[in-house]
Amino acid sequence: MTVYREKFHEELNSLISECINLGKECQIRLAGTVEILVAENIDAARKVVRKDAEINRMEADINAHAINLITTQAPVATDLRTIISCIKIADNLERIGDNISNVAEVRKRIKITNERTLLRFKTMERLASLMLEDVYTAFKEEDMDLLDEIILRDQDIDAVFVQITTSDIFEESDAFLTGQIQLTAKYLERIGDHIKSIAEHIYYIHTGDPYEKHKSE
Amino acid sequence: MAELKTKIKQNTQEQSVEKSPIIQEEKEVVFQSKNFNLWYGDNHALQDINLTFHENDINAIIGPSGCGKSTFVKSLNRMTELVPIVRTEGDIDFRGDDIFKSGMSVEELRTRVGMVFQKPNPFPKSIYDNVAYGPRVHGIKKKAVLDQIVEKSLRSASIWDEVKDRLTDNAYGLSGGQQQRICIARALAVEPEVILMDEPTSALDPISTTKIEDLMQELKKDYSIIIVTHNMQQAARVSDRTSFFYQGYVVESDDTNVIFENPSDKRTEDYVSGRFG
Secondary structure, eight states, X not given: OOOOOHHHHHHHHHHHHHHHHHHHHHHHHHHTHHHHHHOSSTHHHHHHHHHHHHHHHHHHHHHHHHHHHHHHHOOOHHHHHHHHHHHHHHHHHHHHHHHHHHHHHHHHHOOXXXXXXXXXXXXXXXXXXXXXXXXXXXXXXXXXXXXXXXXXXXXXHHHHHHHHHTSXXXXXXXXXXXXXXXXXXXXXXXXXXXXXXXXXXXXHHHHSSOHHHHHHO | OHHHHHHHHHHHHHXXXXXXXXHHTTSOEEEEEEEEEEEETTEEEEXXXXXXXXXXXXEEEEOSTTSSHHHHHHHHTTGGGGSTTEEEEEEEEETTEETTTSOOOHHHHHHHEEEEOXXXXXXXXXXXXXXXXXXXXXXXXXHHHHHHHHHHHHHHTTOHHHHGGGTTSBGGGSOXXXXXXXXXXXXXXXXXXXEXXXXXXXXXXXXXXXXHHHHHHHHTTTSEEEEEOSOHHHHHHHOSEEEEEETTEEEEEEEHHHHHHSXXXXXXXXXXXXXXX
């Protein structure tokens, strides 16, 4: 059987690679997020905020590439789902970048020293980091069971978020400090939501059905 | 990816099988082929074709060259009989009657099942005479009646406004797109129930193609349309149901959105995605 449209499929693979690269970039930044919070010097935090522009640029490139493929190649079926999902996944990754940058903004305002809170932040970061890594594996190996598991694991991050927001530290009188802790916890919690959403988009690419439908069956 | 999808599909298959007939029940069956086979000499060109076409649907037939799609459509009004080496087996029912055995004459069948071809093929006559040809053959002689039929047919084919002032001009003087709409008007003049279209826009420019496609949406209110097309985007745009032919078989036949968004068979997916053809 003759294979046609090789150039299109090369382009499509290159779009997927761009998404994976953006994911890897987010993964690297995510792994150092809580480190920034405890760093003595705030220069590292400033650098993270500045570098967010790079993530935004990568997302814009993915969108432009995807739109070009839709316009010029009239993709259908799995190809179309892949392209649409790349746009959505890139949006999720860009938002993960925003949340990392927001955590760095917190460091620019205040240095959180409460050990227990920092430990919980670190736990959230680790959980999110593992989810993001597994989402890549699930995509590569077309592992639907792993996607199910990742989506469930978002609840673990939510649970730590609740632990933080109901902890003793909120009894302290420093409203500015507790406010910043609350914000940081929310930023990290949102990262989990975005990874969950990426897992759902990958499920859609492979099956053609929205994840909610699969869940309700 | 495809294997996995097939796996998941299999699990949901039962539900989708149940759903389809409920939607289709409301519409009457126009054509139904049952284990239809056709040979050109030794070449088994159509193999066990089981397809059902419903009233007021636009049915698209897609597939690579030589897959049997034109042969199948030509079988529906017995045009394949014109080829001496053709042999057929199985049934094709039109409104419940087998077109080969029920004693229906070829003339009656072709009156009720009109056809439009790839290249516009008007007769070398005036626009008026082209459209009036069929009704005249059927014995209509009164000018007033013919005038009425010609106007109605040309209006239905969305070309009345363009030709009403030059009905006596030779149809050859029209553009390709206009000629094709004259051919559609000619097919409509004998009031068929089904219109077969064999790549009706492949020789036309994009604007004429759009006009024919718009026209098809209008025509489906009164007629059933079966269209063979090489243009997959056209099938996706205009049809309600799509059947994918490959090497003489029907690989998959389903609602058009299913065929183009999430087909069950990997070969369909590869074909509509342009991976082979």
